[in-house]
Amino acid sequence: MGKIYGGHLAAKYLKEIQNVKMVFTLSGGHIENILDGLNKYGIRTIDVRHEQAAAMMAHAWSIYKNEPGVCLVTAGPGFTNALTGIVNAYLDSAPLVVLCGRHPIRDDLTGALQEMNQIDMVKPVTKWCATCYDIKRIPEYLSLAFKQATSGRPGPVFLELPPDILFIQTDEENVALPPKRDHKTALCPDPVAISEAVKIIDSAKQPLFIGGSGVGFSGCKKELEAFIEKTGMPFALLNNGRGTLPDNHPLSISDGGFTGITTGLPQADLVVLAGIRLNWVMQGTKLFPQAKVVRIDIAEHEIDRNRATDLGLVGDCKQVFGELTQKVKKNDHSQWLNTLQNAYKAFMTTELEKRTTPSDPIHPLRLVDRIMEVFGTDAFYVADGGDTCYWGLAGFQSAHPSGVQITAGSLLGCLGTGIPFALAAKLAHPDKPVIVLNGDGSFGFNSMEFDTAVRHNIPIICVVNNDCAWGMIKHSQEMSLGPDRCTCSELGLRRYEKMVEGLGGxxxxxxxxQEIVPALQRAVASGKPSCINVVTDHTVTSPATVIFYQNLSNF
Amino acid sequence: MKLSFLLFFLAQALKIASVTNSKFKKYIANASVKILIKTEAGPPARLFVFDKGKFHSVSGNTNDFDVALVWKDPNTAFSVMTSKSGDASFKAAAQGKLKVIGMSLYAQWFEDAIKLAL
Structure with a gap:
C-alpha cells in the first residue's frame, strides 16, 4: 500500500464499504479530488446543471433503490443551490448523504473564496451534520454519516470535507475503513400494546389502512401483504409507501385517488396509520374525527401528533406488521370495500367522465388517461406541479414500489422535483418507461436537466400539462382576489418542446x-429524452387548489 | 313537493345563518361556491350561491354550478337529506341513489356548512 489522497480515500470508502454505484454531482474546484477518486474507483457520476437537481436526484435514488442516495456539491453556491433539495429530503425523511466542499480551514476568516458558515445553515434541515478536519478520519466520518442517514427514521446528513484534507496524502495502510453494519436494530412495540391493537383491529367494522413513507423505507412488502390480506382491510398507500403493494391489489382504493381517501376516512370506524404523518397533506384530523386510530410509527413523537391516538405502536413497520399478523383474526371486509368503492365512484362522476371522453381543449385528466393507455401499470410515474399533482394522483397507477411519486405534493410543496426524480427513476430502472407529468410552471425550475438527460442518455418522457399559468396560484387568486386581479400567475404559451429539441432531445x-397517443409513441420510438408539450384546458381547477386556498384563507 | 319545500326551508335557514350565526358567517366568509341540488329528472332543483360571505338561493335547474348533487328521485333526496344518520349521503352514493357532478370537495364543504347553520 502506498499513499492515498483524501478525496480518493472518500471515494474508496463509498465504493468498498457502502457499495455506492452512483453519485449525483456538479463539478467544482473544492471537490476536484473526490471527483477524481470517484473516477478511479469506478463510481458512476451523474453531473447535473444545478446542484438542486443533484440533491433531488440523490433523494429520489434513495426511494427508488431503498438505499442512501449520495450527492456531492462544491462549496458556497454549490452548497446553497443544493439546500432546497436537502430541505425537501428532510421533510420527506429521505436518507440523503450530502458530501460538500468547503473553503480551506487554513483560510478561515481571511475572506477566502466561498468562505461561509455552511454548517450553521444546514444544521436545522439535516438529521446530522459535521466537518471532517483530519484526512485519516474521513472513512470514520463517512461511516457515521451513512449510519445516521439510515437508522431510526431516515433523514438527510451533511458532511463537509475541506480541501486541506482532500488534496493531501496519507499512508493508506494507516487508515482503517469502518465496516458497514448490515444488522438492523428493528424497534418493536411491547407485546401488551400489540394485543390491545389486535383487539381494536378485530372489532372494527369499517377499517381503513393508510400507509406512508415509513412503509416504503421499511421494505415490508411481504409483511404488509400478509397483514392486509388477513385483516381484509381496504388500504391506500401514499408517498414513498405507494406501490409497496401494487395499485391494482383487490383491497386497494388507489383508483379513487384523493377522492377515495377523503370519502373513506370520514366513514371508517378505525383508521390504521402506518409510517405516515398527520400533516396538512392529510388535512390533520379533520377527515376522521369519530374513528378510532391506531398509529404505527418509528418515531414516538409522531404517535399523538395532531390527533390523540387510541393506540400507538412505536416500531418499524415490518416488525409491527409481522407481530400483528400472527395475532389478528382472519376477516372479510369486502362488503365495506364494495360500498366504499361505489361511493367514491359516485363522487368521482365528473372525473371518470373526463378521463374517458375526448376533450377540446384537452382536460388534464384525459391527458393522464391517455398516458396510462400507452404505458399501463408497468411503468414509473412522477407528477410535479400544483394542480398537476392532483391529476397525477387521481390517474396514475403502477405495479412497482414507488411507481407513482407525487413529488411536489409533499410537505415542502417543492415544484421542480419532477424531472430530477424521473431521471433517478430511469437510472434505477433503465428497462422501464419513466414518465413525468410536469406543470408548465414547475417545468421551468429544472428543465435544463434535459441537458443532463441527453449527456448521460437517460430517456425519460416528460409530458408538460401546459395551462399557460401557475395554475394552482392563478385559480386560488381567482377565488381570493377575483379573476380580474390575478397577479404574477400567467405564463403564456411557450414551446418547451423546442427547448428540449435544442438540447438534443x-x-x-x-x-x-387524438394527437396524444401517437406523440407518446413517437417519443418512445425516438429513444431520446423527450418533451411532449400538451396544451390543456386552462380553466380547469383541481380540488387540491380549493384545499390550498382554504388553508390560506381561513384565519 | 316535499323536496321543493325542504330545499326552500334549507335556503331560508342558510340565509338566516349567514346574518346571525357567527361560526357560519366565518365559515362562508371566503367561499365563492355554487351548489345545485336536483333530481335525475331535473326538477325539483335549487341553486345555493355563496359569494364571499353573502348567500342567496334560486329555485330551478341550471348548468352554472361548481358541484351538483343529483338525486335519483325526490323521495330519496328527502329521506336522505332529513336523515339524522351521519352516513346517509355516503350510503345513498354507494347505492347509486346520489351522483356528484363537478367538484365533489364542495359537496363535503356544503354538508359541513349545513351542520353549522342548523
Whole structure:
C-alpha cells in the first residue's frame, strides 16, 4: 500500500464499504479530488446543471433503490443551490448523504473564496451534520454519516470535507475503513400494546389502512401483504409507501385517488396509520374525527401528533406488521370495500367522465388517461406541479414500489422535483418507461436537466400539462382576489418542446386529444429524452387548489 | 313537493345563518361556491350561491354550478337529506341513489356548512 489522497480515500470508502454505484454531482474546484477518486474507483457520476437537481436526484435514488442516495456539491453556491433539495429530503425523511466542499480551514476568516458558515445553515434541515478536519478520519466520518442517514427514521446528513484534507496524502495502510453494519436494530412495540391493537383491529367494522413513507423505507412488502390480506382491510398507500403493494391489489382504493381517501376516512370506524404523518397533506384530523386510530410509527413523537391516538405502536413497520399478523383474526371486509368503492365512484362522476371522453381543449385528466393507455401499470410515474399533482394522483397507477411519486405534493410543496426524480427513476430502472407529468410552471425550475438527460442518455418522457399559468396560484387568486386581479400567475404559451429539441432531445407539440397517443409513441420510438408539450384546458381547477386556498384563507 | 319545500326551508335557514350565526358567517366568509341540488329528472332543483360571505338561493335547474348533487328521485333526496344518520349521503352514493357532478370537495364543504347553520 502506498499513499492515498483524501478525496480518493472518500471515494474508496463509498465504493468498498457502502457499495455506492452512483453519485449525483456538479463539478467544482473544492471537490476536484473526490471527483477524481470517484473516477478511479469506478463510481458512476451523474453531473447535473444545478446542484438542486443533484440533491433531488440523490433523494429520489434513495426511494427508488431503498438505499442512501449520495450527492456531492462544491462549496458556497454549490452548497446553497443544493439546500432546497436537502430541505425537501428532510421533510420527506429521505436518507440523503450530502458530501460538500468547503473553503480551506487554513483560510478561515481571511475572506477566502466561498468562505461561509455552511454548517450553521444546514444544521436545522439535516438529521446530522459535521466537518471532517483530519484526512485519516474521513472513512470514520463517512461511516457515521451513512449510519445516521439510515437508522431510526431516515433523514438527510451533511458532511463537509475541506480541501486541506482532500488534496493531501496519507499512508493508506494507516487508515482503517469502518465496516458497514448490515444488522438492523428493528424497534418493536411491547407485546401488551400489540394485543390491545389486535383487539381494536378485530372489532372494527369499517377499517381503513393508510400507509406512508415509513412503509416504503421499511421494505415490508411481504409483511404488509400478509397483514392486509388477513385483516381484509381496504388500504391506500401514499408517498414513498405507494406501490409497496401494487395499485391494482383487490383491497386497494388507489383508483379513487384523493377522492377515495377523503370519502373513506370520514366513514371508517378505525383508521390504521402506518409510517405516515398527520400533516396538512392529510388535512390533520379533520377527515376522521369519530374513528378510532391506531398509529404505527418509528418515531414516538409522531404517535399523538395532531390527533390523540387510541393506540400507538412505536416500531418499524415490518416488525409491527409481522407481530400483528400472527395475532389478528382472519376477516372479510369486502362488503365495506364494495360500498366504499361505489361511493367514491359516485363522487368521482365528473372525473371518470373526463378521463374517458375526448376533450377540446384537452382536460388534464384525459391527458393522464391517455398516458396510462400507452404505458399501463408497468411503468414509473412522477407528477410535479400544483394542480398537476392532483391529476397525477387521481390517474396514475403502477405495479412497482414507488411507481407513482407525487413529488411536489409533499410537505415542502417543492415544484421542480419532477424531472430530477424521473431521471433517478430511469437510472434505477433503465428497462422501464419513466414518465413525468410536469406543470408548465414547475417545468421551468429544472428543465435544463434535459441537458443532463441527453449527456448521460437517460430517456425519460416528460409530458408538460401546459395551462399557460401557475395554475394552482392563478385559480386560488381567482377565488381570493377575483379573476380580474390575478397577479404574477400567467405564463403564456411557450414551446418547451423546442427547448428540449435544442438540447438534443425529442420534442412534440400537442393541442388535440387524438394527437396524444401517437406523440407518446413517437417519443418512445425516438429513444431520446423527450418533451411532449400538451396544451390543456386552462380553466380547469383541481380540488387540491380549493384545499390550498382554504388553508390560506381561513384565519 | 316535499323536496321543493325542504330545499326552500334549507335556503331560508342558510340565509338566516349567514346574518346571525357567527361560526357560519366565518365559515362562508371566503367561499365563492355554487351548489345545485336536483333530481335525475331535473326538477325539483335549487341553486345555493355563496359569494364571499353573502348567500342567496334560486329555485330551478341550471348548468352554472361548481358541484351538483343529483338525486335519483325526490323521495330519496328527502329521506336522505332529513336523515339524522351521519352516513346517509355516503350510503345513498354507494347505492347509486346520489351522483356528484363537478367538484365533489364542495359537496363535503356544503354538508359541513349545513351542520353549522342548523
Amino acid at each position: 425529442h420534442g412534440e407539440y400537442v393541442t388535440q386529444d
